[in-house]
Amino acid sequence: MKPIFYLLSFLIFSLSFSQNEAFTETEVAISDIIDGSLVVPKTSEKTDLVIIIAGSGPTNRNGNQNFLKSNNLKKLAYALADANISSFRYDKRIVKQIKTGKVDVKSMRFEDFVADAKDVVAHFKNKDEFSKIYIAGHSQGSLVGLLAVDNNVDGFISLAGAGQNIGDVIVDQINNTARQFVEDTKKVVAKLKEGKTTSDYPSALGAMFNMETQPFMISWMTYNPTEVIAEVNIPILIINGTKDLQVSVEEANLLAKANKNTELHIIENMNHVLFTIEGDTLENSKSYNESFRELNPELIETIVAFIKKQD
Incomplete structure (x- = not known):
């Protein structure tokens, strides 16, 4: 049995080693509050760089929060490396x-x-180490990325990004998940859109609308993604999945209609955390904390094809 055990150990070690040899992953500090991971394929040629921006909440560079671990953004970075594309993903401040x-x-x-x-x-x-720079914003990160686009950015990728004002998205989400609170939600959103805080909301909505977070929500609601994307003059890829519980396909359609430079790609059975879901809503919800899952392969193919098209 020992020779077989050693052979298996050698094969497992070799596989792990060869995978690690495909790219380097380096910790990079951008500022006092922003740290991230730079993944660069091992090649003698300059590569393109994708800056990955996470979604809402205290989300880290890998796409995880305290009780939600999918590693979806880490998996995206590694999949891009396999396609000879560099990436940088960072922890939100x-x-x-x-x-x-x-x-x-x-x-x-x-x-x-x-x-x-x-x-x-x-x-x-400023480093001038990459051929082109792309931004890929996931969920809330889509609008963040759109607003960050400048002359230094060569292309933009929206992953499950909203097309409506976030206030309207929240109303839609409440209508779909807790309809008994939809009228209360509409009243709070209306106040916040006026730039005013309010204490008139049911306790059930406290996590979303507590007094501490309302100033942030007000600042977020000043932006309409369709108006922002309309001003972007670089190639744009918009991706959404049909199993997304948080951002519907209609949101992606709104973004696509707002700018003629967009390429829209709707992926069948992909959910909000970029996994393939064949089953029901329960499976979908559980997948947010199932890091063993693989990213939807069509997602990777679409992003890689978009980037290679610009070269």
Whole structure:
């Protein structure tokens, strides 16, 4: 049995080693509050770089939160490396603030996330180590990325990004999941859109509309994604899945209609965290914490084809 055991051990080690040899992964500090992972394929040629921006909440560079671990953004980075494309993914500023015990939700604004994304772009543009720079924003990160687009960015990829104002998206989500609170939600959203805070909301909506987070929500609601994307003059890829519980296909259609430079790709059975879901809503919801799942293969093929098309 020993020779077989050693042979298996050698094969497992060799496989792991060869996979690690395909790229390098380096910790990079962009600023005092932004750290991330730079993944670069081992090649003698310059590669394109995709800057991956995470979605809402205290989401880290891998796409995870405390009780939700999918590793979807980490898997995206590694899949891009397999296609000879570099990437940088970073922890949102609130992740580091939580680690250091310096969270100040009251003073946080949506524009802070945009500023962080712009700093990341500028950092790598100044390095001049990559052929082209792309932004790939997931969920909330889609709007953040759109607002961060400047002359340093060569292409933009929206992954499950909303087309409506976030206030309207919230109303739709509540209507689909807790319809008894939809009228209350409409009233709160209307106030926030006016730039005013309000304490008139049911306790069940406290996690979303508590007084500390309302200033941030107000700053977020000042932007309409369709108006923002209409001003973007670089190639754009919009991707959404038919099994997305949070951002519907209609949202992607709205973004696509707002800019003639867009390429729209709807992926059958892909959900919000970019996994393939063949079953029901329960399977879909559970997948947010199932890091063993693989990313939808069509997602990777579509992103790679879009990037290679621009070369």
